[in-house]
Amino acid sequence: xxxxxxxxxxxxxxxxxxxxxxxxxxxxxxxxxxxxxxxxxxxxxxxxxxxxxxxxxxxxxxxxxxxxxxxxxxxxxxxxxxxxxxxxxxxxxxxxxxxxxxxxxxxxxxxxxxxxxxxxxxxxxxxxxxxxxxxxxxxxxxxxxxxxxxxxxxxxxxxxxxxxxxxxxxxxxxxxxxxxxxxxxxxxxxxxxxxxxxxxxxxxxxxxxxxxxxxxxxxxxxxxxxxxxxxxxxxxxxxxxxxxxxxxxxxxxxxxxxxxxxxxxxxxxxxxxxxxxxxxxxxxxxxxxxxxxxxxxxxxxxxxxxxxxxxxxxxxxxxxxxxxxxxxxxxxxxxxxxxxxxxxx
Amino acid sequence: xxxxxxxxxxxxxxxxxxxxxxxxxxxxxxxxxxxxxxxxxxxxxxxxxxxxxxxxxxxxxxxxxxxxxxxxxxxxxxxxxxxxxxxxxxxxxxxxxxxxxxxxxxxxxxxxxxxxxxxxxxxxxxxxxxxxxxxxxxxxxxxxxxxxxxxxxxxxxxxxxxxxxxxxxxxxxxxxxxxxxxxxxxxxxxxxxxxxxxxxxxxxxxxxxxxxxxxxxxxxxxxxxxxxxxxxxxxxxxxxxxxxxxxxxxxxxxxxxxxxxxxxxxxxxxxxxxxxxxxxxxxxxxxxxxxxxxxxxxxxxxxxxxxxxxxxxxxxxxxxxxxxxxxxxxxxxxxxxxxxxxxxxxxxxxxxxxxxxxxxxxxxxxxxxxxxxxx
Numbered sequence: 134x135x136x137x138x139x140x141x142x143x144x145x146x147x148x149x150x151x152x153x154x155x156x157x158x159x160x161x162x163x164x165x166x167x168x169x170x171x172x173x174x175x176x177x178x179x180x181x182x183x184x185x186x187x188x189x190x191x192x193x194x195x196x197x198x199x200x201x202x203x204x205x206x207x208x209x210x211x212x213x214x215x216x217x218x219x220x221x222x223x224x225x226x227x228x229x230x231x232x233x234x235x236x237x238x239x240x241x242x243x244x245x246x247x248x249x250x251x252x253x254x255x256x257x258x259x260x261x262x263x264x265x266x267x268x269x270x271x272x273x274x275x276x277x278x279x280x281x282x283x284x285x286x287x288x289x290x291x292x293x294x295x296x297x298x299x300x301x302x303x304x305x306x307x308x309x310x311x312x313x314x315x316x317x318x319x320x321x322x323x324x325x326x327x328x329x330x331x332x333x334x335x336x337x338x339x340x341x342x343x344x345x346x347x348x349x350x351x352x353x354x355x356x357x358x359x360x361x362x363x364x365x366x367x368x369x370x371x372x373x374x375x376x377x378x379x380x381x382x383x384x385x386x387x388x389x390x391x392x393x394x395x396x397x398x399x400x401x402x403x404x405x406x407x408x409x410x411x412x413x414x415x416x417x418x419x420x421x422x423x424x425x426x427x428x429x430x431x432x433x434x435x436x437x438x439x440x441x442x443x444x445x446x447x448x449x450x451x452x453x454x455x456x457x458x459x460x461x462x463x464x465x466x467x468x469x470x471x472x473x474x475x476x477x478x
Numbered sequence: 479x480x481x482x483x484x485x486x487x488x489x490x491x492x493x494x495x496x497x498x499x500x501x502x503x504x505x506x507x508x509x510x511x512x513x514x515x516x517x518x519x520x521x522x523x524x525x526x527x528x529x530x531x532x533x534x535x536x537x538x539x540x541x542x543x544x545x546x547x548x549x550x551x552x553x554x555x556x557x558x559x560x561x562x563x564x565x566x567x568x569x570x571x572x573x574x575x576x577x578x579x580x581x582x583x584x585x586x587x588x589x590x591x592x593x594x595x596x597x598x599x600x601x602x603x604x605x606x607x608x609x610x611x612x613x614x615x616x617x618x619x620x621x622x623x624x625x626x627x628x629x630x631x632x633x634x635x636x637x638x639x640x641x642x643x644x645x646x647x648x649x650x651x652x653x654x655x656x657x658x659x660x661x662x663x664x665x666x667x668x669x670x671x672x673x674x675x676x677x678x679x680x681x682x683x684x685x686x687x688x689x690x691x692x693x694x695x696x697x698x699x700x701x702x703x704x705x706x707x708x709x710x711x712x713x714x715x716x717x718x719x720x721x722x723x724x725x726x727x728x729x730x731x732x733x734x735x736x737x738x739x740x741x742x743x744x745x746x747x748x749x750x751x752x753x754x755x756x757x758x759x760x761x762x763x764x765x766x767x768x769x770x771x772x773x774x775x776x777x778x779x780x781x782x783x784x785x786x787x788x789x790x791x792x793x794x795x796x797x798x799x800x801x802x803x804x805x806x807x808x809x810x811x812x813x814x815x816x817x818x819x820x821x822x823x824x825x826x827x828x829x830x831x832x833x834x835x836x837x838x839x840x841x842x843x844x845x846x847x848x849x850x851x852x853x
Contacts, residue, residue: 245812248811248812249740249811249812249813250740250742253740253813254812269816270812270816301815301816302508302815302816302817302820302821304815304820304823304824367598367599367600367601367604368600368601368604369646375837377837377840378837421804425800425827428674428827429830429831429835429836429837432599432600432831432835433594433599433623433624433831433832435831436673436674436675436827436828436831437670437672437673437674438671438672438673438674439672443674446674446827447674447824450804450807450808450823451815453808454807454808454811454812454814454815455812455815458811459752459808459809459811460742460750460752460753460809460811463752476752477744477750478744478745478746478750478751
């Protein structure tokens with residue numbers, strides 16, 4: 134890894150040690166708090182893709198390294214960081230970008246527009262200079278700025294005049310708002326006339342960052358399982374001595390290490406969309422598999438939140454639902470693999 | 479060979495379904511889950527309406543399946559109030575049955591079973607709780623972990639060591655089972671919070687600090703406790719398999735509903751094939767799990783238990799529950815995440831762990847098979 138990225142990785146590790154590791158349950162389940170968000174922003178984590186003054190500019194590699202390492206301790210913090218950066222790629226207004234970059238304001242994107250069928254996540258109407266209606270399934274609905282699609286196809290930046298509506302169940306990332314938003318505003322900017330296409334590009338750009346979070350979660354949860362299996366005994370042996378447990382976990386760790394190598398290789402090149410989707414697809418599956426096995430190794434204790442395992446079980450599934458659609462992603466991936474439209478019947 | 483339930487069991491299914499539809503509202507289920515609140519009122523109603531008919535184990539089995547299919551947390555809470563009662567049935571004396579078992583079966587009292595310990599888990603014989611004879615009673619010291627009904631049970635059946643094992647390899651000897659009244663001085667409880675799932679159920683840590691238990695509260699013979707508990711697990715695992723069936727079937731219900739409402743269709747107007755195949759796979763697994771569970775139950779209910787099939791049923795039904803909820807979540811996307819399937823997904827995972835982990839079940843299957851074959 135290049136030196137600057139090694140330094141970045143160490144920076145995130147230090148940040149985790151100081152501010153996240155001992156606080157990860159609260160950061161996951163409760164609230165991040167303004168001070169914590171400002172600290173995150175202060176590290177420059179929210180502006181890695183921002184073109185704003187002081188922002189790092191688009192650097193997916195740096196962002197991915199940050200996300201991977203944050204996710205090892207607190208996946209919700211990684212997702213919060215992802216949302217901010219994803220938001221910043223589409224916005225050009227310096228005052229908005231600056232406020233998100235310094236953590237005084239927050240931004241999100243309603244990717245549910247792409248993940249469910251048209252009209253299944255509500256309706257927003259743009260008419261006579263006004264956006265109104267209700268949009269469902271907004272991750273980060275407690276944000277100050279929201280990028281969303283309106284029914285007539287434009288991608289708009291909502292700057293005020295909206296509020297959270299019906300709260301949704303939160304399987305994962307519980308400290309991040311997840312609800313509908315009720316909108317009635319004239320305070321917005323049109324970012325793109327062909328909004329769906331723009332949002333699809335933003336979604337495609339998420340592939341490696343989402344894979345980074347998945348891999349970070351896999352690393353975090355498997356490390357907990359490895360540590361536990363070395364000290365916990367049953368039937369007169371350490372858990373690590375039992376074949377089923379050792380073989381299962383070792384096999385998954387092998388898969389993880391191969392994916393990490395692939396991840397690093399992609400980061401040091403210019404990955405194709407196909408390669409990025411390969412990584413995302415396999416990393417999300419791994420995170421779910423390795424979380425299940427790691428929880429199983431912890432037995433009943435894994436089922437309790439205090440042990441910091443069950444959150445990975447929830448978050449790995451939440452990530453694969455909120456930033457991925459099996460049907461749509463696989464159709465896309467099949468098209469790339471077959472080099473023509475495939476997997477649609 | 480008859481794969482049909484008899485009429486009584488079919489009626490129990492209908493009764494359970496009506497009960498669940500009436501009382502397991504999403505509001506109650508969601509609140510119980512969020513607040514980790516045992517549904518005391520619903521459990522009381524279920525007892526009044528005799529939702530569980532302990533005179534017919536088939537009815538109990540299908541009732542568990544059907545209630546859990548509607549909501550796992552509430553379904554298990556309603557059907558677990560007699561947890562451990564079979565130990566009385568098979569090994570208790572008449573006086574114990576009269577005093578403790580009958581009120582439990584009548585719905586007047588709640589029972590809990592204290593086996594697992596903080597350092598024990600699957601290694602049941604390694605428990606540290608001790609019972610020392612002191613005059614006409616035993617003094618219990620130690621603790622139990624992850625105990626269902628821990629805070630609400632009137633009585634517990636507690637496994638404790640009464641004599642030291644003859645050798646480390648024979649730790650299963652010298653263990654005995656005692657009836658402990660929850661009002662006994664020295665007994666205390668800590669409710670466990672922050673469970674991933676089945677949050678409506680009441681789970682606690684039990685602490686015994688010089689708890690005095692009358693001699694007559696020992697079940698069966700001294701030193702046979704491990705055998706009694708293992709015998710019980712060979713019964714209870716079938717009911718856990720029924721929980722797994724209920725969860726898996728519930729996930730299938732929700733996926734089918736989703737498919738009808740939101741499932742993408744191809745040019746031919748049919749559901750896209752990946753979704754069709756996923757539904758078929760889950761449905762097949764549910765049916766296979768059901769056949770295994772009912773087969774295990776048919777052996778048991780004829781008093782010829784088959785531990786191999788029992789462990790197969792528990793392992794497979796638990797795995798099917800986890801598999802089905804995960805696949806349904808993946809396929810239903812945000813529609814799964816924002817509905818009660820999210821709860822099913824969290825609830826399912828405990829089945830891999832309690833009443834014998836999946837790994838332990840697999841070991842039992844092979845060891846018993848080899849033993850039967852004389853290998």
